[in-house]
Amino acid sequence: MDQHETVFREEAYELLTELESSLLELENNPADNELISKIFRAMHTIKGSGSMFGFDKVATFTHDIETVYDLLRNGKITANKELITITLSSCDQIRRMIDGTDEVESGKAEKLTLAFKEFLLSAKDKPGNNEPPKAQEEELMPLEPADKKVTYRIRFKPHADIFARGTNTTPLLTELRRMGVCKLMAQTDAVPELDLLNPESCYIYWDIMLTTSRGINAIKDVFIFVEDDCELTIEAVDEGSIGESNEYKRLGEILIERGDVSRDVVEKMMADHEKIGEKLVAEGIVAADKIQSALAEQQHIQEIREKTKATDSGATIRVPAKRLDRLVNMVGELVTVQSRLSQLAAQVSDADLILVAEEVERLTAELRDNTMSIRMMPIGNTFSNFKRLVRDLSEELGKQINLVTEGAETELDKTVIEKLNDPLIHLIRNSIDHGIELPAAREQKGKPKSGTLRLTAEHAGAHVLIAIIDDGAGLDPEAIRRKAIERNVISADDNLTEKELFALIFAPGFSMAKTITNVSGRGVGMDVVKKGIEGLNGTIVIESKINAGTTITLKLPLTMAIIDGLLVRIAESFFVLPLSSIEECVELTREDVAQSHGRNIVHIRGEVVPYIPLRERFGINGGCPAIEQVIINRVGEERFGLVVDQVIGQHQTVIKNLGNFYRQIKEVSGATILGDGTVALIIDITQLVAGAVADAP
Amino acid sequence: MSETIMTVDDSASIRQMVSFTLKQAGYTVVEAVDGQDALSKLQTTTVQMIITDLNMPNLDGIGLIRAVRANPAHRFVPIVMLTTESQAEKKLEGKDAGATGWIVKPFKPDQLLAVIRKVLG
Numbered sequence: 001m002d003q004h005e006t007v008f009r010e011e012a013y014e015l016l017t018e019l020e021s022s023l024l025e026l027e028n029n030p031a032d033n034e035l036i037s038k039i040f041r042a043m044h045t046i047k048g049s050g051s052m053f054g055f056d057k058v059a060t061f062t063h064d065i066e067t068v069y070d071l072l073r074n075g076k077i078t079a080n081k082e083l084i085t086i087t088l089s090s091c092d093q094i095r096r097m098i099d100g101t102d103e104v105e106s107g108k109a110e111k112l113t114l115a116f117k118e119f120l121l122s123a124k125d126k127p128g129n130n131e132p133p134k135a136q137e138e139e140l141m142p143l144e145p146a147d148k149k150v151t152y153r154i155r156f157k158p159h160a161d162i163f164a165r166g167t168n169t170t171p172l173l174t175e176l177r178r179m180g181v182c183k184l185m186a187q188t189d190a191v192p193e194l195d196l197l198n199p200e201s202c203y204i205y206w207d208i209m210l211t212t213s214r215g216i217n218a219i220k221d222v223f224i225f226v227e228d229d230c231e232l233t234i235e236a237v238d239e240g241s242i243g244e245s246n247e248y249k250r251l252g253e254i255l256i257e258r259g260d261v262s263r264d265v266v267e268k269m270m271a272d273h274e275k276i277g278e279k280l281v282a283e284g285i286v287a288a289d290k291i292q293s294a295l296a297e298q299q300h301i302q303e304i305r306e307k308t309k310a311t312d313s314g315a316t317i318r319v320p321a322k323r324l325d326r327l328v329n330m331v332g333e334l335v336t337v338q339s340r341l342s343q344l345a346a347q348v349s350d351a352d353l354i355l356v357a358e359e360v361e362r363l364t365a366e367l368r369d370n371t372m373s374i375r376m377m378p379i380g381n382t383f384s385n386f387k388r389l390v391r392d393l394s395e396e397l398g399k400q401i402n403l404v405t406e407g408a409e410t411e412l413d414k415t416v417i418e419k420l421n422d423p424l425i426h427l428i429r430n431s432i433d434h435g436i437e438l439p440a441a442r443e444q445k446g447k448p449k450s451g452t453l454r455l456t457a458e459h460a461g462a463h464v465l466i467a468i469i470d471d472g473a474g475l476d477p478e479a480i481r482r483k484a485i486e487r488n489v490i491s492a493d494d495n496l497t498e499k500e501l502f503a504l505i506f507a508p509g510f511s512m513a514k515t516i517t518n519v520s521g522r523g524v525g526m527d528v529v530k531k532g533i534e535g536l537n538g539t540i541v542i543e544s545k546i547n548a549g550t551t552i553t554l555k556l557p558l559t560m561a562i563i564d565g566l567l568v569r570i571a572e573s574f575f576v577l578p579l580s581s582i583e584e585c586v587e588l589t590r591e592d593v594a595q596s597h598g599r600n601i602v603h604i605r606g607e608v609v610p611y612i613p614l615r616e617r618f619g620i621n622g623g624c625p626a627i628e629q630v631i632i633n634r635v636g637e638e639r640f641g642l643v644v645d646q647v648i649g650q651h652q653t654v655i656k657n658l659g660n661f662y663r664q665i666k667e668v669s670g671a672t673i674l675g676d677g678t679v680a681l682i683i684d685i686t687q688l689v690a691g692a693v694a695d696a697p
Numbered sequence: 698m699s700e701t702i703m704t705v706d707d708s709a710s711i712r713q714m715v716s717f718t719l720k721q722a723g724y725t726v727v728e729a730v731d732g733q734d735a736l737s738k739l740q741t742t743t744v745q746m747i748i749t750d751l752n753m754p755n756l757d758g759i760g761l762i763r764a765v766r767a768n769p770a771h772r773f774v775p776i777v778m779l780t781t782e783s784q785a786e787k788k789l790e791g792k793d794a795g796a797t798g799w800i801v802k803p804f805k806p807d808q809l810l811a812v813i814r815k816v817l818g
Contacts, residue, residue: 004710004713004714004717007709007710007713008710011708011709011710038754040752041707041752041753041754044752044781045707045708045711045752047781048708048711048779048781048802048803049708049710049711051802051803052710052711052714052802052803052804053710053714059803163773164766164772164773164795165776165792165795165796165797166772166773166774166775166776166795166796166797166816167775167797167816168775168816168817168818170818171814171815171816171817171818172815174818175814175815200772222815224798225797225798225799225815225816228792
């Protein structure tokens with residue numbers, strides 16, 4: 001501001017000099033209006049600039065002088081020698097104030113101000129100068145408590161010629177929207193037919209519902225420039241107090257309050273017991289827009305009330321995760337006990353017992369769902385962490401990227417969310433580094449300079465789909481093929497589909513980056529992502545189009561605590577296979593085995609699928625039945641069969657950990673207890689297949 | 698593309714303060730020393746908004762607003778006038794002439810920007 005101050009000083013000195021010479025001239029020509037205006041202007045500028053640059057003393061002092069000269073200018077008083085003398089000494093005083101040497105003669109300013117006031121009084125005593133004292137303009141408004149949210153109904157009806165003053169209504173409405181929860185309804189019933197329409201006139205008006213804690217004055221401030229150019233009504237309709245119910249006024253009442261329809265009409269209609277809104281429109285009494293607007297008011301208030309209620313009762317308690325885990329565990333056991341009870345009740349076939357068992361079943365299911373939902377967290381927090389990441393990365397790489405997130409409210413198990421963080425970071429980095437191009441390159445391709453990275457989450461049955469969508473360069477299948485051949489990931493004569501090629505980017509050590517940057521390109525990362533997602537029982541799908549962008553979709557189970565599995569039996573042991581990777585079950589007869597000449601393969605609709613006989617793999621003794629079952633699983637892009645004795649059926653299980661002692665057994669991810677108390681092991685198919693392939697001769 | 702705003706004031710310090718604030722906020726600024734100067738500059742430059750003082754030599758703020766509104770090309774340009782609290786009747790006069798809004802002196806940079814956002818969006 002120092003620089004501004006200097007400019008102000010210089011300007012003020014100039015003005016003071018000009019002022020002095022004008023004053024001296026005025027002494028000779030007291031009626032020269034041009035001269036008086038000049039003096040007034042100089043005073044005014046000194047006052048205005050003074051207050052702007054912190055010379056408040058100058059501003060206050062000059063203000064009193066300016067008042068006198070305003071009267072002079074309007075011919076209310078005439079200049080005389082006395083006035084000019086005090087004005088001249090005032091000029092000296094202002095100069096001292098600007099120099100900062102006014103403290104030397106303290107009291108001088110007050111004396112001069114007094115002199116001006118006396119002059120005014122004596123001038124006003126003269127007949128013809130009896131101006132009524134101005135009413136105090138300030139109105140005292142009751143202060144709203146700061147955090148009290150009040151809902152206002154605002155009708156903003158601009159005059160047709162509002163645009164002629166250069167007013168644009170959009171910024172006003174935008175300003176309102178920023179003040180709180182706001183619903184805007186444009187009313188178009190005043191728009192005339194096309195031949196009568198003047199394109200420079202405003203025919204639209206707005207009904208606005210606004211819930212804000214800023215108070216009515218803040219709303220009035222929004223419209224301060226247009227208050228004379230519009231009909232503006234602002235009414236507080238809801239004080240935010242919570243009644244017994246969320247019920248708000250009836251439609252008819254709202255319309256009456258708004259003055260859209262008279263009470264008589266509404267009462268007459270009500271007597272007919274018909275839907276009042278439809279009837280009013282049908283009979284042409286009220287425009288459909290107005291009904292819509294009144295309905296929107298009802299809806300708005302209800303939403304606000306619900307939200308207030310939710311926040312009122314939405315108090316949270318922090319609980320150690322351990323306690324939650326214990327609760328989940330206990331509920332798991334309860335589920336097991338409950339199914340034993342149900343089985344028992346069915347065996348005993350006692351009607352009373354069955355009744356109780358069913359009741360317990362219902363309650364347990366509810367309890368289980370509730371307990372699971374405690375562990376659920378919205379993914380939004382994770383999403384918002386990425387905003388910073390995207391910002392920093394795009395800056396580092398000189399790219400312009402907008403991050404758009406959708407479905408932040410989608411809930412996922414806390415453990416899933418935690419384990420999802422790293423894979424998502426890798427994928428986002430990849431999209432930014434390889435996907436979205438530099439601004440110049442994007443412009444060349446006719447795309448907007450800044451790229452968009454969308455992060456979406458949505459529920460799909462018992463799964464959550466998370467997608468990372470960029471509008472960047474896309475994957476080039478041919479380039480991937482060349483790179484893969486170069487790195488000996490595939491051989492030159494391998495014939496892979498586009499999908500299979502895309503899947504190659506998850507291979508260890510595979511990188512498409514031409515140069516290694518800080519961000520990516522070392523070829524670690526994508527295989528880690530794949531492992532991470534598979535560890536969560538999830539799958540990854542890539543879709544991509546050159547120059548249009550890439551979409552990577554992660555499909556994840558809602559929770560890690562429960563899996564949908566297929567219960568199978570081998571001899572006397574039970575196993576659970578995760579349903580997510582199972583494609584189909586086929587029978588395996590002795591003949592099929594004989595036909596394959598000792599190779600563990602089956603033919604499924606012309607395709608050769610290798611299988612792993614689990615009885616052999618797990619070292620279970622005893623002969624296999626005449627007809628075994630092959631369960632076909634898809635692991636990545638490969639299909640594998642698992643041979644078991646019998647498929648019992650689909651089974652939703654609560655996963656229990658095996659304990660530290662069994663941790664080195666990779667093929668088993670956990671265990672579950674069946675209805676009759678038997679333990680079934682849950683098989684980790686990825687690990688099982690990997691182990692079998694490694695052990696293969 | 699940044700919007701161009703014209704600031705009209707006979708006081709160099711106010712002009713400097715206004716244009717400094719506007720440039721900081723990313724607007725392009727055209728300065729004019731009085732109404733006459735503003736009108737001649739408007740013939741060659743297109744502006745999205747005008748901020749004008751009222752008391753100026755040659756052509757004052759009210760006169761400038763009238764002249765700007767009389768030109769079909771500038772009929773809808775938002776015009777904000779700088780007034781002091783003692784000029785309530787000037788405010789009305791300005792509105793009648795076609796001013797969009799006003800800023801009461803003294804004002805802080807934030808207040809200036811708030812008003813600009815109000816009329817310019």
